[in-house]
Amino acid sequence: MDYFLQILILINIYIIIAISLNLIAGYLGILSIAHAGFYGIGAYVTALMSIHMNFSFFVNLPFAILVACFVGIIIALPSLRIHHDFFVIATFGFQVILFSIFNNWIALTNGPLGISGIDKIQIFGLVIDSSFEYLIFTLIFTVIIYFIAKRIVESPFGRVIKAIREDELFTQSLGKNITKYKIIVFLIGGSFAAIAGTLYAHYFTFIDPSSFTILESIFMISIVVIGGAGRISGSILGAILLVIIPELLRFLGMPTSVAANLRQIIYGALLVLFMMFRPQGLIGEYSFK
Amino acid sequence: MKKHFFSSFIVIVLLFGCQQTTEKKIKIGSIQQLSVQMAKYGKTHVAAVRAMLDLINEERKSKSLPQIELIVDDDQLKPAVGVNIIQKFIDIDGVVAVIGAQGSSVTLAIAPIAEEKEVVLISGASGSPQISDAGDYIFRTCPSDIYEGRTMGEYYEKRFKGEPLAIIYINNDYGIGLRDAFLNALSDRPSKVLDLAYAQGAVDFRNQLTKIKQDNIKVVYLVGYNEMVSIYKQAKELGLTCQWLGNNQLNDQSLIDKMGTTADGTIFPGHDFELDKIKVSYPRFYYRYLKLSNGVELDVFAAYGVDAFIVINYALMQGAQTGTEIKDILYETTSFEGLIGNFSFDENGDALRNLGLYEIKNSKIVKYLVSPDK
Amino acid sequence: MLQFFANGLIAGSVYALIALGFALIYSTVRFFHFAHGAMYTTGAYLAFTFFILCEIPFILSVGIAIFLTALLGMGIGICVYEPMRRRGASSFVLLIASLGLFILLQNLISLIFGDDVKTIRRGAVQEGYHFLDIRITNIQIIIIIASLILFIITTLVLKHTKIGKALRAVANDYELAIAAGINTPKVVNFTYFMGSALAAIAAILISLDLHMTPMMGFNAILYGIIAMIIGGLGNILGAYFGGLFLGLSQHLGVVFISSKWQDAIAFSLLIIFLLFRPQGFFGKRIERAQI
Numbered sequence: 034m035d036y037f038l039q040i041l042i043l044i045n046i047y048i049i050i051a052i053s054l055n056l057i058a059g060y061l062g063i064l065s066i067a068h069a070g071f072y073g074i075g076a077y078v079t080a081l082m083s084i085h086m087n088f089s090f091f092v093n094l095p096f097a098i099l100v101a102c103f104v105g106i107i108i109a110l111p112s113l114r115i116h117h118d119f120f121v122i123a124t125f126g127f128q129v130i131l132f133s134i135f136n137n138w139i140a141l142t143n144g145p146l147g148i149s150g151i152d153k154i155q156i157f158g159l160v161i162d163s164s165f166e167y168l169i170f171t172l173i174f175t176v177i178i179y180f181i182a183k184r185i186v187e188s189p190f191g192r193v194i195k196a197i198r199e200d201e202l203f204t205q206s207l208g209k210n211i212t213k214y215k216i217i218v219f220l221i222g223g224s225f226a227a228i229a230g231t232l233y234a235h236y237f238t239f240i241d242p243s244s245f246t247i248l249e250s251i252f253m254i255s256i257v258v259i260g261g262a263g264r265i266s267g268s269i270l271g272a273i274l275l276v277i278i279p280e281l282l283r284f285l286g287m288p289t290s291v292a293a294n295l296r297q298i299i300y301g302a303l304l305v306l307f308m309m310f311r312p313q314g315l316i317g318e319y320s321f322k
Numbered sequence: 323m324k325k326h327f328f329s330s331f332i333v334i335v336l337l338f339g340c341q342q343t344t345e346k347k348i349k350i351g352s353i354q355q356l357s358v359q360m361a362k363y364g365k366t367h368v369a370a371v372r373a374m375l376d377l378i379n380e381e382r383k384s385k386s387l388p389q390i391e392l393i394v395d396d397d398q399l400k401p402a403v404g405v406n407i408i409q410k411f412i413d414i415d416g417v418v419a420v421i422g423a424q425g426s427s428v429t430l431a432i433a434p435i436a437e438e439k440e441v442v443l444i445s446g447a448s449g450s451p452q453i454s455d456a457g458d459y460i461f462r463t464c465p466s467d468i469y470e471g472r473t474m475g476e477y478y479e480k481r482f483k484g485e486p487l488a489i490i491y492i493n494n495d496y497g498i499g500l501r502d503a504f505l506n507a508l509s510d511r512p513s514k515v516l517d518l519a520y521a522q523g524a525v526d527f528r529n530q531l532t533k534i535k536q537d538n539i540k541v542v543y544l545v546g547y548n549e550m551v552s553i554y555k556q557a558k559e560l561g562l563t564c565q566w567l568g569n570n571q572l573n574d575q576s577l578i579d580k581m582g583t584t585a586d587g588t589i590f591p592g593h594d595f596e597l598d599k600i601k602v603s604y605p606r607f608y609y610r611y612l613k614l615s616n617g618v619e620l621d622v623f624a625a626y627g628v629d630a631f632i633v634i635n636y637a638l639m640q641g642a643q644t645g646t647e648i649k650d651i652l653y654e655t656t657s658f659e660g661l662i663g664n665f666s667f668d669e670n671g672d673a674l675r676n677l678g679l680y681e682i683k684n685s686k687i688v689k690y691l692v693s694p695d696k
Numbered sequence: 697m698l699q700f701f702a703n704g705l706i707a708g709s710v711y712a713l714i715a716l717g718f719a720l721i722y723s724t725v726r727f728f729h730f731a732h733g734a735m736y737t738t739g740a741y742l743a744f745t746f747f748i749l750c751e752i753p754f755i756l757s758v759g760i761a762i763f764l765t766a767l768l769g770m771g772i773g774i775c776v777y778e779p780m781r782r783r784g785a786s787s788f789v790l791l792i793a794s795l796g797l798f799i800l801l802q803n804l805i806s807l808i809f810g811d812d813v814k815t816i817r818r819g820a821v822q823e824g825y826h827f828l829d830i831r832i833t834n835i836q837i838i839i840i841i842a843s844l845i846l847f848i849i850t851t852l853v854l855k856h857t858k859i860g861k862a863l864r865a866v867a868n869d870y871e872l873a874i875a876a877g878i879n880t881p882k883v884v885n886f887t888y889f890m891g892s893a894l895a896a897i898a899a900i901l902i903s904l905d906l907h908m909t910p911m912m913g914f915n916a917i918l919y920g921i922i923a924m925i926i927g928g929l930g931n932i933l934g935a936y937f938g939g940l941f942l943g944l945s946q947h948l949g950v951v952f953i954s955s956k957w958q959d960a961i962a963f964s965l966l967i968i969f970l971l972f973r974p975q976g977f978f979g980k981r982i983e984r985a986q987i
Contacts, residue, residue: 035409115970123967145522146427147431239430280406280410283406301798301799309776309779362812524958525907525909532699558821559822582820
């Protein structure tokens with residue numbers, strides 16, 4: 034049973050990530066390839082605080098969010114000065130830089146060796162030990178974040194964001210401070226991703242830079258794109274599909290040396306086909322026009 | 323649409339689960355990298371274990387013992403993938419032990435799960451010192467990198483006594499681990515140490531080599547994988563001559579063949595892995611292995627993988643049925659007869675092995691004879 | 697010190713070629729064609745197939761490899777991108793599609809050839825020529841010269857041939873070019889063809905000197921993009937110099953900082969340029985409409 038529970042926990046983590054990225058890329062319309070970096074920030078801050086200072090999850094989480102926000106501001110500020118297309122490239126750059134820090138600043142992050150021995154979560158002295166308990170714990174976060182995201186996108190704030198996506202100049206002419214909106218969305222998105230990173234770190238108790246690479250960022254974009262940009266439930270669908278299907282393939286008994294490549298080929302093909310024929314994803318609302 | 327998918331997922335899994343209860347087999351899981359740059363070592367590992375498995379299954383059949391089945395999956399050298407695989411192996415497949423992984427970061431990630439579920443995990447290639455403390459159920463048949471780094475460090479100290487030194491190493495757990503072990507083995511810090519890390523996947527090493535040449539350093543400790551072919555090549559092209567101290571990855575004649583004579587003179591610690599001895603002592607295994615590996619020559623890590631399998635089978639033959647029972651037998655047994663000689667496990671689950679020194683002469687690996695006065 | 701400069705020049709010459717090809721394509725289609733990195737890898741592996749596996753003479757192998765890769769690039773343009781562009785797909789959609797193509801092609805190569813390191817070089821390794829206190833091999837000299845020659849050829853094509861001038865017109869203003877009666881689809885196809893050919897040549901040159909893996913295209917394309925932006929958007933030839941600049945600064949930078957930070961340095965350079973000089977060295981400033 035633990036295997037299934039573990040997959041479900043992973044699905045939850047990716048739902049949170051997908052929702053957070055959807056806010057930035059799907060609702061605000063800014064494609065960001067730095068999202069794995071935020072995920073990693075959450076994981077690393079948590080891991081370091083857990084190992085070095087023995088803090089609990091409930092202290093680690095706010096700190097992780099804080100650091101993610103700090104980095105989020107650094108990344109969002111240039112977006113105001115750079116043309117859209119190049120901002121994507123800039124986020125590429127930030128992702129590479131963040132990964133470089135995770136991988137090379139050995140004194141801080143232990144580099145490629147990763148950080149092991151992260152504590153399990155304790156609530157009022159009770160350790161969350163079993164996978165089932167952790168699933169419930171994660172589910173609570175997923176549900177909370179789902180409702181927050183829903184409220185945001187259905188509120189006046191959300192309407193402005195979508196307006197910015199459709200026509201930034203026009204929205205600005207209406208007197209809206211675009212800068213403020215963009216930064217807020219970035220911070221929210223980054224924070225949620227950091228929460229996901231924290232949940233990941235405490236469950237697997239081991240993290241290393243290879244989980245936070247640019248390919249991971251592209252994977253996250255794919256979830257949003259295939260599931261459906263511009264609709265929260267699209268992120269849920271995308272996360273479920275893109276986590277389950279590779280695991281399903283494991284049971285099909287493909288000759289293992291080709292399985293990994295085949296999986297990626299299918300995945301690349303899916304991206305191309307969706308962009309060619311259904312850019313709004315399965316149930317999305319925004320087709321990146 | 324969500325519901326549809328989920329229920330079909332359950333159905334498929336159940337179908338597979340049912341299939342496996344028809345014939346009573348003992349299952350051993352194997353987690354290796356089969357698809358990334360180091361895929362070759364994962365594949366030879368699997369081929370070697372399968373070769374030995376076939377022979378052992380024959381023996382078991384003749385004694386009316388249940389057959390062993392090897393389930394293999396690809397971790398892509400990613401810890402995040404490894405943890406899914408081992409969870410599936412233990413939960414769904416019901417393996418009695420797991421052989422894996424090769425990459426230390428993967429082994430470290432899957433160890434907590436094996437430990438918690440009380441399933442024995444034996445690695446044939448992970449050298450990170452952190453694995454020694456990874457748990458009671460965690461073993462390895464290869465020595466910790468500490469020994470390899472230490473052996474090389476001690477040799478350097480004896481022969482070069484503090485001369486300026488450069489260390490070129492790959493920036494991952496392996497490279498960093500060996501570098502640390504090497505430096506820690508030295509009682510005096512060398513007069514100068516050039517620390518030159520390179521990223522995984524790098525192809526151009528000329529800057530590092532130029533730095534070495536510029537500073538006139540004559541002793542270089544090299545830690546890498548098959549990109550070493552390029553390092554030696556570029557060194558030669560840059561006109562760099564020095565004494566190369568190598569790592570155990572060089573203990574692979576097919577790799578040395580790719581280097582031509584550029585690597586001649588390198589001295590490295592080897593694990594008493596003598597291919598000719600194995601060919602003579604285990605001919606049936608060897609030829610079966612060659613068939614399964616499509617002609618790729620046996621390397622030392624594949625041999626360690628076979629040793630991992632041998633000890634598991636030994637424990638099973640002694641009547642062990644659970645992970646705990648296997649674990650106990652592994653610790654208690656004083657000597658196992660492996661493919662690379664006899665060995666036993668220390669209290670951390672690390673194999674005690676001899677490390678000898680080898681040299682590359684005329685593009686061939688030969689034993690290095692340390693003369694008494696050096 | 698001079699040796700580092702030489703190393704940078706060699707690397708820069710290759711980046712410059714990649715950037716040149718990429719900029720050619722970008723200038724006419726205005727989106728980031730990531731699959732260009734896959735064209736790069738394909739070029740090298742095709743050359744490998746013909747020369748090493750089929751034992752076809754070297755020049756012929758290389759020539760066929762370049763031609764086929766150029767065809768493939770053009771084919772992707774015709775079958776995938778252009779239909780999407782005709783339907784009004786935004787640059788994001790095209791970018792994501794090109795990412796998908798890149799992943800697909802790169803894994804296909806990995807599947808067919810395996811992930812280990814391969815080389816097209818034959819023969820024993822030799823010490824490089826000793827010259828002015830640096831060592832340089834004949835291949836490396838060829839790289840620098842070939843790169844320069846291709847740059848000159850590209851410049852000549854752009855300035856003096858009919859299709860080259862048409863290309864510049866399309867790059868300058870797509871709608872105006874159509875209005876002026878230029879056969880824009882033909883021009884776009886030509887840029888995919890020529891750009892991919894340049895990528896293939898760059899990859900083959902690198903594989904002769906170093907080695908090749910299926911993943912090689914990934915880094916190549918990232919560096920190509922950085923070079924193009926540094927060189928200046930809208931200036932195709934500027935991309936070439938962007939590549940040289942990138943190679944030189946990266947290699948000279950490694951003198952002071954450990955090379956494991958190489959990628960981070962390159963991208964920091966990119967971000968600095970994006971922030972403070974988005975038009976690069978030679979480009980035109982794209983003004984964002986402001987209120």
